[in-house]
Amino acid sequence: MRVALFVPCYVDQFYPNVAIATMQLLQNLGVDVDFPEQQTCCGQPMANGGFEDYTAGCNKNFIRSFTGYDYVVSPSGSCVLHVKDHLHDASNEAAATTVRTRVYELCEFLTDVLKVKQLDVSFRGRVALHQGCHGQRGLQLGSSSERMLPFFSKPMQLLQMVKDIEMVPLLRGDECCGFGGTFCVTEEAVSAAMGNSKISDYMQHNAQVLTGTDMSCLMHQEGLIRRQRLPIRVLHIAEILCGNS
Amino acid sequence: MSFTHTSHPKAAAEFVQNTNRMNWHDEALWFIRTKRDRIAQTVPDWELLRQQASEIKAHTLSKLDTYLQQFEENAIANGVTVHWAADAAEHNAIVLKLLQKVGATKIVKSKSMLTEECHLNPFLEKQGIEVVDTDLGERIVQLRNEPPSHIVLPAIHIKKEEVGQLFHEHLGTKKGSADPQYLTNAAREHLRQKFLAADAAITGVNFAVAETGGFVVCTNEGNADLGAHLAKLHIACMGIEKVIPQTKDLGVFLRLLARSATGQAITTYSSHFVKPAPGAEMHIVIVDNGRSTQLGREDFRNSLKCIRCGACMNTCPVYRRSGGHSYHNAVAGPIGAILAPNIDMKEYADLPFASTLCGSCTDVCPVKIDIHNQLYKWRQVLTREGHAPAAKKAGMKMMASVLASPKKFSFSGKMARRMLRWFPKLAVNGTLNPWGRQRELPKVPDQSFREWYKQHKKETK
Numbered sequence: 001m002r003v004a005l006f007v008p009c010y011v012d013q014f015y016p017n018v019a020i021a022t023m024q025l026l027q028n029l030g031v032d033v034d035f036p037e038q039q040t041c042c043g044q045p046m047a048n049g050g051f052e053d054y055t056a057g058c059n060k061n062f063i064r065s066f067t068g069y070d071y072v073v074s075p076s077g078s079c080v081l082h083v084k085d086h087l088h089d090a091s092n093e094a095a096a097t098t099v100r101t102r103v104y105e106l107c108e109f110l111t112d113v114l115k116v117k118q119l120d121v122s123f124r125g126r127v128a129l130h131q132g133c134h135g136q137r138g139l140q141l142g143s144s145s146e147r148m149l150p151f152f153s154k155p156m157q158l159l160q161m162v163k164d165i166e167m168v169p170l171l172r173g174d175e176c177c178g179f180g181g182t183f184c185v186t187e188e189a190v191s192a193a194m195g196n197s198k199i200s201d202y203m204q205h206n207a208q209v210l211t212g213t214d215m216s217c218l219m220h221q222e223g224l225i226r227r228q229r230l231p232i233r234v235l236h237i238a239e240i241l242c243g244n245s
Numbered sequence: 246m247s248f249t250h251t252s253h254p255k256a257a258a259e260f261v262q263n264t265n266r267m268n269w270h271d272e273a274l275w276f277i278r279t280k281r282d283r284i285a286q287t288v289p290d291w292e293l294l295r296q297q298a299s300e301i302k303a304h305t306l307s308k309l310d311t312y313l314q315q316f317e318e319n320a321i322a323n324g325v326t327v328h329w330a331a332d333a334a335e336h337n338a339i340v341l342k343l344l345q346k347v348g349a350t351k352i353v354k355s356k357s358m359l360t361e362e363c364h365l366n367p368f369l370e371k372q373g374i375e376v377v378d379t380d381l382g383e384r385i386v387q388l389r390n391e392p393p394s395h396i397v398l399p400a401i402h403i404k405k406e407e408v409g410q411l412f413h414e415h416l417g418t419k420k421g422s423a424d425p426q427y428l429t430n431a432a433r434e435h436l437r438q439k440f441l442a443a444d445a446a447i448t449g450v451n452f453a454v455a456e457t458g459g460f461v462v463c464t465n466e467g468n469a470d471l472g473a474h475l476a477k478l479h480i481a482c483m484g485i486e487k488v489i490p491q492t493k494d495l496g497v498f499l500r501l502l503a504r505s506a507t508g509q510a511i512t513t514y515s516s517h518f519v520k521p522a523p524g525a526e527m528h529i530v531i532v533d534n535g536r537s538t539q540l541g542r543e544d545f546r547n548s549l550k551c552i553r554c555g556a557c558m559n560t561c562p563v564y565r566r567s568g569g570h571s572y573h574n575a576v577a578g579p580i581g582a583i584l585a586p587n588i589d590m591k592e593y594a595d596l597p598f599a600s601t602l603c604g605s606c607t608d609v610c611p612v613k614i615d616i617h618n619q620l621y622k623w624r625q626v627l628t629r630e631g632h633a634p635a636a637k638k639a640g641m642k643m644m645a646s647v648l649a650s651p652k653k654f655s656f657s658g659k660m661a662r663r664m665l666r667w668f669p670k671l672a673v674n675g676t677l678n679p680w681g682r683q684r685e686l687p688k689v690p691d692q693s694f695r696e697w698y699k700q701h702k703k704e705t706k
């Protein structure tokens with residue numbers, strides 16, 4: 001099994017620890033992981049901004065980086081969803097299709113491909129989970145409260161394998177945090193208001209730690225938390241699951 | 246009432262500024278969303294029902310011309326006069342002519358988003374005709390000289406104390422009274438006079454049934470019935486997408502509509518109109534106003550499935566925190582943002598960007614419109630059609646060139662981290678960078694992951 005690690009551009013630059021944790025987590029589970037070094041970005045920042053037409057170069061580079069692997073795994077539901085929905089290459093659509101079907105978000109790779117049943121790690125603290133919308137509703141990492149289907153959550157399933165962890169219930173568990181890519185600056189007021197609603201939900205439930213499947217959502221919420229000097233630590237789910245946090 | 250144009254981000258920022266009101270607005274709508282969840286849970290196979298509704302609509306849209314003609318034929322056979330309007334202006338002219346023919350000067354109108362879309366009220370008022378909106382929420386916004394902020398709950402942005410003040414000024418209720426029961430009674434008294442004096446009634450249409458030529462109007466207040474039964478002239482206005490094939494399809498849509506809209510099992514009144522009463526006239530105006538253009542846009546066709554339940558607004562975290570007026574269009578919220586650019590791309594170029602693409606609207610929609618995907622697609626169309634700001638375009642082009650090249654990416658990543666470490670205040674506190682107004686930037690690490698990987702490659706293997 002040849003597995004490539006796809007590290008979102010902003011994680012690479014600002015959250016190397018999240019990528020390291022992801023790599024270690026996979027290695028702990030016996031997976032041999034490669035990091036194709038010419039990778040850059042999935043192109044989502046342009047595409048969500050309405051400039052899908054500018055993503056051709058990015059797409060080509062992505063396909064070049066990840067062709068030949070059985071699985072491409074990434075610690076970001078949002079970037080994975082973007083690749084699955086929008087990675088195309090007019091000059092080599094077959095290669096694009098192959099990559100599109102082989103890309104997995106980290107949690108779903110663990111639950112669906114590796115079929116992880118136990119993790120030998122522990123974590124002390126009251127933890128709130130923010131499942132990013134793109135992972136949850138887009139990739140179906142978890143059921144959404146709008147749809148009348150039985151509850152499930154792949155990230156939660158994994159977190160419950162962690163010893164000593166205490167997951168806190170939330171009032172509006174799957175409300176969007178307001179990051180939304182360029183939305184976080186073009187609609188700064190609403191974006192921050194949405195993030196603050198999430199944070200007050202965590203505070204009301206005495207959460208000590210906020211975790212999630214998408215560092216972008218967490219970066220936005222962490223920005224608000226740190227500005228307000230609130231006692232909440234922010235960790236990507238890989239950092240908890242790898243046992244090094 | 247029509248809108249003066251302020252872009253969504255600006256109007257939304259104003260709405261957010263009043264934190265208490267924003268939170269109150271958010272909670273009020275979230276309450277309705279949870280009410281909807283509770284009642285949807287009681288319906289076995291809710292998801293199947295949505296699927297069925299979506300497919301009936303898809304089928305109908307694929308044969309819209311046939312069903313519309315069938316509807317017209319049957320309606321005519323029932324003794325109803327049918328009119329066709331290509332756009333808002335034609336619609337308004339037809340309504341005016343019908344009113345003038347009988348010399349009507351006092352009109353009662355129940356809720357109709359179509360007439361809002363066509364700006365019928367100001368048009369008729371200019372001709373010296375009085376139009377009274379008889380839905381309580383609509384009457385409230387009408388008295389405030391404002392457009393509705395929500396398609397189902399037109400006055401959801403107004404607090405009861407403000408209604409008390411408004412009614413004190415216009416209806417002479419006691420000063421300072423905000424008791425909903427008292428105020429509703431006052432409105433009822435006031436509207437009763439209007440109903441009795443009306444020369445004609447205008448209603449909307451929720452569903453037009455092709456096989457019978459009849460139509461259904463859903464209200465909670467019975468105001469459509471009261472108006473239509475008392476006046477000698479009933480004009481029902483509908484968009485071409487309101488037609489459904491058969492009466493039995495109502496069993497699907499009526500079950501979904503009120504549950505999705507307000508969390509009720511069914512609207513208090515689901516009134517079936519088939520033919521005029523003896524001595525009275527009934528007219529139906531069927532309006533296109535851009536709908537056939539939307540039907541022709543493959544990516545956006547599904548937006549015509551909408552049954553105007555408003556659930557996508559109640560669930561939308563952006564709508565709840567920016568208010569309906571920030572969308573400067575008759576239909577606000579996520580659905581408004583995919584309908585409006587069809588009519589005027591330039592005017593509404595901001596709306597598809599007023600979303601995080603969280604997808605809650607898509608999951609809540611009773612007819613399964615892929616709303617957030619259409620928002621994404623509108624962004625691409627608007628950009629291609631030249632409606633993106635030049636500075637954004639230049640920035641995106643630059644970003645694209647960096648991200649297409651591993652070398653440029655590594656280099657600029659390093660530079661960006663260095664800049665942030667050397668001049669952190671630059672990025673954080675400046676008004677130039679909206680990120681930093683309320684948020685810290687991430688702490689800058691010494692190394693990127695790729696730099697770390699280069700060093701540790703050997704040991705990690």
Ligand code: SF4
Nearest residue numbers: 551552554555557610
């Ligand atoms: S788009 Fe769907 S959820 Fe929104 S108003 Fe229309 S039917 Fe209701």
